[in-house]
Amino acid sequence: MEIRRLVVDDIPECMKLITDRGWTWTPEQWEMMLALGPGYGAFDASGLLGTALTTPYPEMQAISGVLVASWAGRRGIGTQLMSNILDISPSSLYATAMGQPLYERLGFHPVGQTVAYFGTFDGPAAGVTRVATTADAPALADLDREVSGFTRPGLWDRLVNPAGPYTVLMSGDGVVATRPNPTGVTIGPLIASSATAACALIADIAAGRSEVRVDTDNADVANYLVGSGFEERPGGCVLMVHGAADVPTDRSRYFAPASHALG
Template sequence: MEIRRLVVDDIPECMKLITDRGWSWTPEQWQVMLALGPGYGAFDASGLLGTALTTPYPEMQAISGVLVASRAGRQGIGTKLMSNILDISPSALYATTMGQPLYERLGFHPVGQTVAYFGTFDGQAPGVTRKATPADAAALADLDREAGGYTRPAFWDLVLDPSGPHEVLMSDDGVVATRPNPTGVTIGPLIAPSATAACALVADMAAGRGEVRVDTDDADVAAYLTGHGFEERPGGCVLMVAGAANVPGDRSRYFAPASHALG
């Protein structure tokens, strides 16, 4: 078995792994992840056996995409891939129920949890936002660093690229973005000074958009969503940290992550 860095040409093999494990990542998501940080794959003569990705920030790295092919389960491949990146810096990840025991063995501890809500928004857009442009990248990166805790200007340059698939709306003190998923769009990050303000941002983004997914840990935002056409579905994850007591930032203003992969 060989562990090496993944490249764009490996994405078709990565998608076979996604299908095998029943995940919903798209080729475009793999491209984004490999553009923002290194990913590693375990290979043998049969092809790709497993993956682990890391997105490095100055404060902490976000780990994601830890997948092992069903044919290669219980061979320690996930542990070997994780050991390849865990000594880099303090780490955070969003764990599925299946993955949580592995991460606990590797020294991660839970610090939060998101619940997945899906629905077609049945309310009205209050009109509290405007469309963000590349000229807003520096201001949004500063806001993201304050609330989410990560310094990641490259992420905002990518998300605000007019040729990309993302949409970003902003207010004076908040931001909401979307990215495509297989059935619609997923909201994230969602940053606002209060739950009320966060709900207004969601309404502006979700009105007339078809099916929308929101992953949140906030009870008030959850209640707003379920009151406007959303329902809880499987897909929530446990936020876990290793090498630090908690994630950085003022998480009271961070109502949905940039993604489970990016933190």
Template sequence: MELRRLTSDDLTACSDLAESRSWPREEDKWRFLLTHGEGWGLFDDEGLFGTTIATRYPELTSVSMVLVAQRRERQGHGRRLVSRVLDTGVSTLFATDMGRPLYEQLGFHAVGFTDIHTGVFTAPVSNRSHVAGPADLDDLVALDAKVTGITRPFLWEWLLAKGTVRVSPDGIAGGWQVRSDRYLIGPVIADSAAAACALIADSAAGNGSVRVDVHDPEVVAFVRAHGLESQGTPTWMVRNADRLPGDRTRYHAPLLQALG
């Protein structure tokens, strides 16, 4: 058995492992996370059987992609992988009901949740937003840092280059084609639930099947009333802090749970 850093050469194996555990096969997502994060994999004679990725910001570490193959489950490998990327700083992650007991044993506690929603969005556009460009980068990074409490210019540089960022008088929303049949909306940062709903509607327009992970009751009701269905409600957890940093009342959706 070998524990080593994951590289771009492992993308297919990571996607195979995800698919074997009924996760979507999203190779572009793995590529993005491994480019900007620290991935670790466990290997045996049959190949890759366990993964985790840590995205490290100046303020905290976001832990994600914790997967163990069925042939190796319940042998302590999930604990080994997560422990490998933890340190004395603040860490955060999203936990399924199955994974939550392990994370609690490792010192994480619940601070919130997100409700995964997918489907074809049917609400009309608000016409309150416009597409951002490279000149908006500094403002996007500054607002994101104020609301989330984390500094991540790479996220907005990437979204401006590979996805779409929309700006309204009271918020911003990103989005990208995470796979051929799914457009992922987020981050959504807005001064109110109504503003978040308008940004989601504008971001979804013309993009077919979408996913957005939300928690505000008004936003949840809005997306469910316009074609999206809940696919699960992971628990947001944090370690070595009482709460997440920033002004989270304005953080309506992450781009990826993996990014915090």
């Protein structure tokens, strides 16, 4: 078995793993992740067996995309892929129920949890936002760093790029973005001064859309979603860290992550 860095040409093989494991990543998401940080794949003569990605921030790396093919289980592939990246810096990740035991064995500990809500928003737009432009990217990156604890201007350059598949709305109280998923869009990041402000941002970006997904750890936002046509479904994840006590900052204004992959 060989472990090597993934390239864009490997994305079709990565998508086979996604299908095998029932994940919802798109080829565009793989392309973005490989542009923002290195990803590694385990290969043998049959092809790609497993993957692990890392997005390096100055404060902490975000680990994601840890997948092992169902036909290659119980060979230690996930552990080998993780050992390839784990000692680079303090690390965070969002663990699925399937992955959490592996991460606990590797020394990760939980510091939070998101719950997944899906639905078609049945209320009116709040009318409090405007579309973010490329000129807003530096200020949004500064706000994101203050709230999430991660320095990632490259992410915001991509999110506000008018040629990209993302929608970003902002107000004086925060910012919200969406990215495509196979059945609609996923909201995140969602940064707001309060839960009330977060709900107004959700209303503006979700009104008139098809199915929307929101991953949140805030009870007030969750209640608002349930009252607006959403339901809780499987898909929530446990936020875990390695090599640090917690994520870098107080996330009380971070109502939905940029993604489970990006932290």
